[in-house]
Amino acid sequence: MTSSSALVLFSGGQDSAVCLAWALQRYDRVETIGFDYGQRHRVELEVRQAFRQRLPEVYPRAVGRLGEDHLLDLTVLGAISDTALTAEAEIAMNAGGLPNTFVPGRNLLFLTFAAAIAYRRGIKHIVTGVCETDYSGYPDCRDDTIKALQVAINLGMESRLVLETPLMWIDKAATWEMAGHLGGAPLVDLIAEDTHTCYLGDRSERHAWGYGCGTCPACELRAAGYRRWIEG
Numbered sequence: 709m710t711s712s713s714a715l716v717l718f719s720g721g722q723d724s725a726v727c728l729a730w731a732l733q734r735y736d737r738v739e740t741i742g743f744d745y746g747q748r749h750r751v752e753l754e755v756r757q758a759f760r761q762r763l764p765e766v767y768p769r770a771v772g773r774l775g776e777d778h779l780l781d782l783t784v785l786g787a788i789s790d791t792a793l794t795a796e797a798e799i800a801m802n803a804g805g806l807p808n809t810f811v812p813g814r815n816l817l818f819l820t821f822a823a824a825i826a827y828r829r830g831i832k833h834i835v836t837g838v839c840e841t842d843y844s845g846y847p848d849c850r851d852d853t854i855k856a857l858q859v860a861i862n863l864g865m866e867s868r869l870v871l872e873t874p875l876m877w878i879d880k881a882a883t884w885e886m887a888g889h890l891g892g893a894p895l896v897d898l899i900a901e902d903t904h905t906c907y908l909g910d911r912s913e914r915h916a917w918g919y920g921c922g923t924c925p926a927c928e929l930r931a932a933g934y935r936r937w938i939e940g
Contacts, residue, residue, distance in 0.1 A: 720756030723837030746786020766894035880933020
């Protein structure tokens, strides 16, 4: 296991794209992992490949550092879920106070499978774009959850894996700002063009902040963060 390698949970969305650039600044070898879980916005699985292919063209740190991509089939998660992210349902708040876009166990499973891949490939650092500053209230995005999961994974695998969360305490405006600091306008433009966040999977309209319906919670967060960043 080497401290100079990382595995990034790269969904194809804005946050994970920034985390990928962040990891490439810090580690000599960076691999990515994505998950097909029957998500309604599965277009993210298509744009993630375009982003990976174009990244070395606009972000020199990716040259020679961006390694293998792993795409895992977790459609069983979608099969056992009843959410607005895995079915054609109207986005709303549920009786428990969480949005019905919450997929129970999603990040727990993602990070556990990522840990299994990292363990096998001798990678120490696992990077994920979860945060609890500017988010939808998902309990598996919280810092306490990630810390507890890191302990459980390391106990269960008798390892020293580190779960990195570079976005945990920043909002969407600061995430756009981080992209600018890391790779300037070329990286920001690539994130706007070749990442996807919209829960509905809508890529029919290109906004300044990227593609999306513009009205779902994910689009609203992304757009509002972009406006705050631009306005300074």
